[in-house]
Amino acid sequence: MPRASDRLIEQIKNEIFSGLLKPGDQLEEAELSKRFGVSRTPIREAIRSMVDGGFLETRPRKGAMVRVLTAKELNDLFEVAAELEGMAARLASESLTLSHKKSIQEGLQQCKDAAAKEDPTAYAAANLVFHAAIHRAAGNEWLIDQLERLQARINVYRLLPYEVVGRLEKSVEEHEQIADAIFNKDGATANTLMRDHIMLQGARLPSLLKALE
Amino acid sequence: MPRASDRLIEQIKNEIFSGLLKPGDQLEEAELSKRFGVSRTPIREAIRSMVDGGFLETRPRKGAMVRVLTAKELNDLFEVAAELEGMAARLASESLTLSHKKSIQEGLQQCKDAAAKEDPTAYAAANLVFHAAIHRAAGNEWLIDQLERLQARINVYRLLPYEVVGRLEKSVEEHEQIADAIFNKDGATANTLMRDHIMLQGARLPSLLKALE
DNA sequence: CATGGCTTATATGTATACATATAGCAACTA
DNA sequence: TAGTTGCTATATGTATACATATAAGCCATG
Known part of the structure; x- marks a missing residue:
């Protein structure tokens, strides 16, 4: 059985690739949680991975946003x-x-x-x-x-x-x-x-x- | 205030670098949780990051282990x-x-x-x-x-x-x-x-x- | 004695509850 | 009116509770 967080990574990446999420957009955990029908835990793990992958950036207590490249x-x-x-x-x-x-x-x-x-x-x-x-x-x-x-x-x-x-x-x-x-x-x-x-x-x-x- | 998971990443990396954790060693979340005095949540996030960094590898339902390089x-x-x-x-x-x-x-x-x-x-x-x-x-x-x-x-x-x-x-x-x-x-x-x-x-x-x- | 299936223990995966820091807004003061 | 201070709302960070899959051990059966 695949992990929800792994699915989420692909789904969120797709939303970025497809233009639904644009550079600079804020990601709210609660909103993603409702939208994908899972709890915040796997959402947070997916966000963590995408930060490491360079797709998102986070600041403590400020949440995650789609990374903007200069x-x-x-x-x-x-x-x-x-x-x-x-x-x-x-x-x-x-x-x-x-x-x-x-x-x-x-x-x-x-x-x-x-x-x-x-x-x-x-x-x-x-x-x-x-x-x-x-x-x-x-x-x-x-x-x-x-x-x-x-x-x-x-x-x-x-x-x-x-x-x-x-x-x-x-x-x-x-x-x-x-x-x-x-x-x-x-x-x-x-x-x-x-x-x-x-x-x-x-x-x-x-x-x-x-x-x- | 820095996040616990960020601290944990550095601490676990140090344990790998210092030889305390050797390639192939299994990481049990509950054990790490007790040892570092935090709950499993930040532990899991730290593990997630270290997998992305190539230091650990995980298999679903099998936990994480220090990556062995051939x-x-x-x-x-x-x-x-x-x-x-x-x-x-x-x-x-x-x-x-x-x-x-x-x-x-x-x-x-x-x-x-x-x-x-x-x-x-x-x-x-x-x-x-x-x-x-x-x-x-x-x-x-x-x-x-x-x-x-x-x-x-x-x-x-x-x-x-x-x-x-x-x-x-x-x-x-x-x-x-x-x-x-x-x-x-x-x-x-x-x-x-x-x-x-x-x-x-x-x-x-x-x-x-x-x-x- | 070996093998196969069931039971149970345990660790991972997920959900939810709680704590806390930040931001926004309003009210009060200069 | 502008600025500051404190309250409150909200979202993040953390802890804990619950669900489930894996694996090991044991019992039964051939």
Whole structure:
């Protein structure tokens, strides 16, 4: 039997991801308790976990609120994500198995298909598949865990209405180059290409965020 | 007024760091409750946080135990730590201010002094000062946070009796080279030197851990 | 003697009751 | 009128009571 607090974490995260809860919103334990039909105890444990995950912040006696990231913090986040994604690409190229290669090719193909159909939603999903394949190929469990946390953290902002026209094709090109470097076991190039790839994706968000303030 | 659960996190961590609680040990909520003189509620919240921090692991209805790392997991951990430390060195060299330079030199000097006195305990502290100075110089808050978490995670194993004869002098030499690279704004070199430096430190732990199994 | 099912003990998971600090509002004073 | 002080409401922090799942021990049965 799964714990209520674990369910709650997912539910509250979903409310953040879906935009129902926005950065700065206050979370009242009693309100959440009524809304989810459980007592305050599991609510508090869920909040605790989400604070540790960086989604919420609390001040003693002041309750929890959805964390607000400044433009600099978001930039810092992407900088680390880019470094670790680059690391994953390097490691993947250093210890590439046939099965991992196939997974990466599969992810790449999904990206191509989605880009051809100019379907940003499908592309977002395919993009995750491609990157996840590289993460697994890297074979470092701790790295995979960190990248998943970063991904979840960044996902909060996926609803921001930012322009992606023409970006899909370019992204696919970059993916192809990265995959080639990995397949050629050129770790240094894979690393650099991947880092630039992520930073390009992230470069627009901070400025957009600053514009929203 | 600080929260009891926050105090508890530090206290339990200390019990792990000091070796009182060893990997694999079971944590009973009622026992901790009596020992620390608080109810189970803050105990549970502290456990929750420490699970998120990677110090404990829980299975539903089975309670919490101090996390046991396999040799591979520890190796993965060091691999990520090395990459992020390298990143910090690179960033530090790219945006070095005079005040940060002084902090790094100060840390380096403390390492030299401790090594000259052949005092491993003092060296461990000085080592932290040196690395922390570089972290701050990098100026990426998220990176600093991640490195602190990794440091705390690795600290659990600082009590393992491993041979350090001759390592102190070598470590100081490496620190000097890293500092020089940063001061010369040679980010690529600083990155590589730092990565190798950390991996050297970590290389022995997994094999030692394997021997203990 | 071994094995399987039932009973019971215990520890986790959840709910509720109680304590206390903070904030908002009102009344009083300068 | 502005500012300050004290009361009160409310939400957080903590303790305790209750529910339930797991596991261990014991008895019965083959």
